[in-house]
Amino acid sequence: MAEGDAEEREILAFVQALKRLHGYDFSQYAPASFKRRLRALRARCGADSIAGLGRRLEREPAFLRQVLSGLSVPVSEMFRDPWVFQALRRDVLPVLASYPRIHIWQAGCAHGEEVYSLAILLQEEGLYDKSQIFATDFNDVALEEAAEGIYPAASARTYAENYLQAGGRGSLSQYFHARYERIKFEESLKRNITFAGHNLGTDGVFAEVQLILCRNVLIYFNDTLQDRVLRLFRDSLVHKGFLCLGAKETLARTPVERDFECFDAQARIYRRGSA
Amino acid sequence: MELSSGSPGRVVAIAASSGGVAALGEVLRALPADYPWPVIVLLHNSDAYPGSRLDQLLGRACALPVREAEARLPLAAGIVYLAPAGYHLLVEQDLRFALSVDQKVAYVRPSADVLFDSLADACGAAAVGVILTGSNEDGAAGLTAIRARGGLAIVQDPSEAQAPQMPEAALRLASAEVLDLAGIGVRLAALPGAPA
Numbered sequence: 204m205a206e207g208d209a210e211e212r213e214i215l216a217f218v219q220a221l222k223r224l225h226g227y228d229f230s231q232y233a234p235a236s237f238k239r240r241l242r243a244l245r246a247r248c249g250a251d252s253i254a255g256l257g258r259r260l261e262r263e264p265a266f267l268r269q270v271l272s273g274l275s276v277p278v279s280e281m282f283r284d285p286w287v288f289q290a291l292r293r294d295v296l297p298v299l300a301s302y303p304r305i306h307i308w309q310a311g312c313a314h315g316e317e318v319y320s321l322a323i324l325l326q327e328e329g330l331y332d333k334s335q336i337f338a339t340d341f342n343d344v345a346l347e348e349a350a351e352g353i354y355p356a357a358s359a360r361t362y363a364e365n366y367l368q369a370g371g372r373g374s375l376s377q378y379f380h381a382r383y384e385r386i387k388f389e390e391s392l393k394r395n396i397t398f399a400g401h402n403l404g405t406d407g408v409f410a411e412v413q414l415i416l417c418r419n420v421l422i423y424f425n426d427t428l429q430d431r432v433l434r435l436f437r438d439s440l441v442h443k444g445f446l447c448l449g450a451k452e453t454l455a456r457t458p459v460e461r462d463f464e465c466f467d468a469q470a471r472i473y474r475r476g477s478a
Numbered sequence: 479m480e481l482s483s484g485s486p487g488r489v490v491a492i493a494a495s496s497g498g499v500a501a502l503g504e505v506l507r508a509l510p511a512d513y514p515w516p517v518i519v520l521l522h523n524s525d526a527y528p529g530s531r532l533d534q535l536l537g538r539a540c541a542l543p544v545r546e547a548e549a550r551l552p553l554a555a556g557i558v559y560l561a562p563a564g565y566h567l568l569v570e571q572d573l574r575f576a577l578s579v580d581q582k583v584a585y586v587r588p589s590a591d592v593l594f595d596s597l598a599d600a601c602g603a604a605a606v607g608v609i610l611t612g613s614n615e616d617g618a619a620g621l622t623a624i625r626a627r628g629g630l631a632i633v634q635d636p637s638e639a640q641a642p643q644m645p646e647a648a649l650r651l652a653s654a655e656v657l658d659l660a661g662i663g664v665r666l667a668a669l670p671g672a673p674a
Contacts, residue, residue, distance in 0.1 A: 233570065233576045234570060234571060235568040235569065235570050235571075235576050235596045235599070235600070236566070236568055236576060236578040236580060238599070239568070239578075239580070239592065239595065239596070240580065277578070277579050277580055277581075278579070278580070278581050279579070419579045422549050422565075422576065422577045422578060422579070423578065426550065449579075450564075451548070451549060451562055451565055451577050452549070453548075456550070
């Protein structure tokens with residue numbers, strides 16, 4: 204137990220140092236998975252303790268990049284949970300089509316896999332030219348990578364299968380170029396995407412949107428931060444706007460539960476009510 | 479540690495892979511309807527059972543209600559919780575569930591290493607980790623973490639396991655009680671009444 208308590212203290216000190224030195228605040232992350240990532244980072248860096256990671260951060264500012272990529276960005280895939288993208292294509296986009304301009308917020312876009320999935324969806328439904336996607340993350344390193352749109356070629360097969368299961372109208376390969384061990388998505392897919400820094404823990408409403416995608420982000424937050432973010436989403440959506448969460452995330456038992464109605468239970472798509 | 483019932487208790491976590499559905503059924507069948515602790519079941523590739531949903535499959539074998547574990551829900555006594563497919567399942571210090579989509583551990587997600595590590599942190603000596611049949615090495619490191627915090631480790635006898643690799647890997651790393659499936663059921667059922 205004493206050993207565990209010592210580690211808890213080191214984690215707390217590390218989180219405080221990261222906030223003090225660089226302004227990144229992980230204090231409201233769900234502790235168990237955060238601890239696991241921190242331990243993995245410690246092992247990967249060959250540090251003897253989490254306190255050792257903190258000391259390195261103090262004397263080596265460039266270490267931040269490695270810390271951030273280890274701590275904040277889960278790996279995703281394109282068209283992950285294909286049935287969700289199928290539901291968006293079939294049931295949500297036709298509603299969005301009635302707006303003269305479509306504004307979409309992808310919150311916590313990480314490496315951007317879902318942003319490009321969304322752009323392809325809009326393109327194939329003939330809606331992309333009147334759409335604007337705001338892809339935000341608080342992690343500048345992830346945003347840079349998302350804006351590049353480069354992924355390992357080894358993933359292409361899974362992505363392509365997901366794309367077809369999601370109702371893709373062509374072949375995913377028409378949207379990227381394969382080179383060496385990498386695939387790079389077409390520049391033109393980015394034409395209506397704005398990548399921007401936004402911190403769900405501290406920043407506020409920046410646009411009024413008709414659809415928010417935020418999948419598998421809230422599971423990493425504690426209750427306080429989750430509730431803050433859900434209120435932010437509520438306040439950013441137009442009347443009857445859509446919120447799409449991760450397959451195991453829910454508005455049930457949250458403070459905004461009554462502000463939304465369930466639109467598609469399996470795909471976890473909710474719709475802003477009039478409350 | 480105290481569970482929601484107010485009485486001191488433990489948390490049982492059982493991991494299985496290939497051959498796991500039948501093995502889990504046999505172990506869970508031994509637990510009485512008034513089992514006083516939460517039981518967490520982690521099966522690799524549980525999404526490979528479409529049409530015959532795992533909760534119903536195990537629910538028929540077992541006197542306890544079987545449910546999928548949900549993020550943020552507190553662990554309650556007398557319920558069998560299934561780790562959802564495609565997510566790591568963790569237990570927080572306040573004995574609520576958490577999920578993550580972090581990269582696979584030991585080539586799998588959900589991973590027993592992830593679950594057991596978190597359980598060791600959250601429950602210390604009150605954690606009970608069980609490894610059943612499986613053809614990979616997931617769970618061995620996690621079981622070691624449970625033992626390091628004074629928790630109880632039980633491993634299915636590799637000689638009777640449909641796939642012996644997972645029990646063998648666990649026994650290479652962690653000191654554990656080795657029992658056959660029937661013995662594991664009996665041991666888990668008797669544990670609440672046993673002197674601490």
